[in-house]
Amino acid sequence: MIVVENLHKSFDGTPVLKGISTTFEKGKTNLIIGQSGSGKTVFLKSLLGLFTPEEGNIIYNGITYSEMDDDQKRELRQQMGMVFQGSALFDSMSVQENVMFPLKMFSKAPLSEMQDRVDFVLNRVKLTDAHHKFPSEISGGMQKRVAIARAIVNKPQYLFCDEPNSGLDPKTAIIIDNLVQEITQEYDITTVINTHDMNSVMEIGEKIVFLKDGHKAWEGSNKEIFRTDNEAVTNFVYSSELFKKVRQMYIEERN
Template sequence: MIEVKDLHKSFGGIEVLKGISTSFEKGKTNLIIGQSGSGKTVFLKCLLGLFNYEQGSILYEGKKFVNLTEDAKRDLRSEIGMVFQGSALFDSMTISENVMFPLKMFTKQSKSEMQDRVDFVLKRVNLGDDHNKMPSEASGGMQKRVAIARAIVNKPKYLFCDEPNSGLDPKTAMVIDNLIQEITEEYQMTTVINTHDMNSVMEIGHKIVFLKDGLKAWEGSRDTIFKTDNEAVTNFVYSSELFKKVRKMYIEEEQ
């Protein structure tokens, strides 16, 4: 579990995060949503330890990140998998070499042990026959699956995804959503996803944290988000006619 308590972060005297408190449980897909400028990316980078913050605390399994020794921080980072918005694959490496990279960085496994693990995770994301391809030979959906394989190759406790469906068509985005949910439940990871994709909210939003102007304006699940009367949420979620119809359907089912 990850706990966040009264988190504040400023840049140049301008407060971007204004006292956010929430928690993210293992085995669930936890989504952070909100409009551009709401603080989603800054929040995610604070969780990852990429940004320092002025006030509050972030606890991993009850331990404050800022209080950890450098060795303990390194150990924690080895337990974190990250799927970047643009996949961030190394162009000069094959798919297999990309996935093996975290094992070389954080473990002392033999080459054969690392290759066995790479083979396993590539098969898990349905890329078992694509070891020797270069990233340039892979479609956008394949690249995201490679990024997911690389993120889970080291058996992380925590998985962070930054806009994992960015640039993907709706069908491929659904495949990626389902894959992330499956591996989250399968490996009982604490998964945190930064997204603007309302289809992801509908499909895999076990817990949703809605940010607005640096504040947590609402939190709940994919079911409760369609029932809330929170004006900030409804203005964000029901900006399209499709989701207005979905909300109407949920309300009618409740009645």
């Protein structure tokens, strides 16, 4: 679990995060949504420890980040897995080498155990025959699955995803969404996803935090988002005619 208390972050005197408080629960897919410039990326990077807030606390499983010593912070980073927007695979490494990279960095296990773990996670993301291929030889969807395998190879307690469906076709995006949700539930991980994909919101948004101009403007589930009267949320979510129709159908079914 991650608890965020009154988080403030500025750059050159310009406030970007303005007192955000929320909770991200274990075993759930927690989504951060909002328009460009709302503070989503800064918020995610603050959770990763890449930015230091001026005010507020981030608490990981009961321990406040600002009170951790260097060893505790190093241990926390090893408990974090990250799926980057562009997958961020090493072009010169094979799929197997990409996935093994974090193990070689942080694990002292024998190579045979590392190989077993790599085989396990690649099998889990349904890439049993891709070990020796290079990123340029596989599709964008397969690259995302490699990125997920790499992110979970060290058995993290926290999984962060930055626009995991960026550049994917709708069918592949659904596959990636389902895979992330399955892994989150199977391994009881605290997963936080930064996204603008409204299909992801509707499909796997067990907890949604909506940011607007650096504030938390709303939070709830993908079921509750249909019922909200929050104007900022409805303007953002139902900007397309498709989602307006989906919401109307949901309201009619409930009545």
